[in-house]
Each structure stands twice: as C-alpha cells, then as structure tokens.
Amino acid sequence: MNASVAGRGIALSVAASSLFALFAAYTRLLSPLGGVDIFAWRIVWTVPGALLLVAWRLRLPQLVDLLMQARRAPKLILKLVTCAALMGSQLLLFMWAPLHGHMLEVSLGYFLLPLAMVLVGRFYYREQLAPLQWLAVACAALGVAHELHATHAFSWPTLVVALGYPPYFVVRRTIPFDSLVTFAAEVLLLLPAAIWIIATSTGAHAAFQLPLLGALLLPGLGALSTIALACYLKASHLMPL
DSSP, X not given: OOHHHHHHHHHHHHHHHHHHHTHHHHHGGGTTOOHXXXXXXXXXXXXXXXXXXXXXTTOHHHHHHHXXXXXXXXXXXXXXXXXXXXXXXXXXXXXXXXXXXXXXXXXXXXXXXXXXXXXXXXXXXXXXXXHHHHHHHHHHHHHHHHHHHHHOOOSHHXXXXXXXXXXXXXXXXXXXXXXXXXXXXXXXXXXXXHHHHHHHXXXXXXXXXXXXXXXXXXXXXXXXXXXXXXHHHHHHHHSOO
C-alpha cells in the first residue's frame, strides 16, 4: 500500500478516535435522556449530516445507485442490513455505557479492537506483517494486557466492541461502494428503528420540551457523530487490516 495513502488513513483514524473520545462527556450534557433515547436521536440527526456530506462530495448518484441495486439484489440488501445492525449495536452501546458506569469496559474494547483487526488481516485476508510491525503489535498487546490487569474492567461490553467491529468491516469491504455512501445507506436503514424508539419512549420526548437540548445539543451530537464515523470508515478503507 502507498505510504501516503496509509498516512492519510492513520491521520483519519486518529481524528476519529479523538472525536469519539468526546462522546462520553457529551452524553452527560443530554440529561434527562437515557442511553437508548440518545441513540435514537443520534441516528435522527446523523441522517441529514450524512446526506449533506454525500451531497458535498458529489456522491448522491452513487447513493441512489446503491439503494436501487439493493432493491434488486437480495445479497446486497442483506449485507447492508447486517452492517447497519452491527454498527447500530455499537452506537447504542457507546451511548448507553457512559450513563451506566461501563465506559471503562467499552474503552478497553477499543484498545483490543486494533489487535483483533490485525488478527483478521493476518489470518482472514492473509496480509503479511514486517518484523517491525509484529514488534508494534507485541508492544500494543503488552500495553493492553497491563491495562486489563490494572483495571480488572474486562466484561461483556469489552467483548462486544472488540469482537463486534471486525465482522462489520469484513462485510463492509465486500460492498463495492464508497465508504461514505455505504455509511449513509446504513444510517438510513437505522432511521425507522430510531423513529419508533422516539415515538414510543416518553424519555425521548424531553427533546421537545427543552429548547437547548432539542435545538442545539442533539443536532451537535449528530454533526459530531457524522464527522467521526465518516473519518473512521474512510480510515478503515485506506489502511490494511
């Protein structure tokens, strides 16, 4: 892989991780919404952001083409639904964890995720690692092992993150469309579920009663989510697994 392309991927990955780090603090500004309510509103406000990004990058025709092809190809719609479900479960966990005292376990899952991705790249895609890359992997593994020993915070949210994302990226790479276009299709597929949650949850209705929450904080959550996920998905496309 071209070094400049890999460098762009690393830069986008760092940017995405930095933005994701803000979510734990941001969710605490969204009281009295619960984790599921925040997830639903996040999807609702991510959809327009994703569509604006697609339009800005002149990829609306690609999005329409993807949706039209999905209507005619059961395998493609199954892949999209699978990706949407896997991504939705991660977004829901990420919104739920800070409000229920599980953010440390989720963070450890993100520490383990690169190691899981290396294993997928090595044994599923048969990618070769140079000796220095293996040394970097060993150092990362030692660091994660130290954190696990020091915090004793390993639990099911850790596994959901570490083992849930690799299948998403494996399936995602089989969809022959731009990562941003596919991301927009995924959030569109999640939109009906988000609307149903808002319609049936009394907690989610707080957004209609608190002007600052509904008019500023929730749209800001959608913007932050769109930019962070777009960076993360583009990085996954530019970097080898």
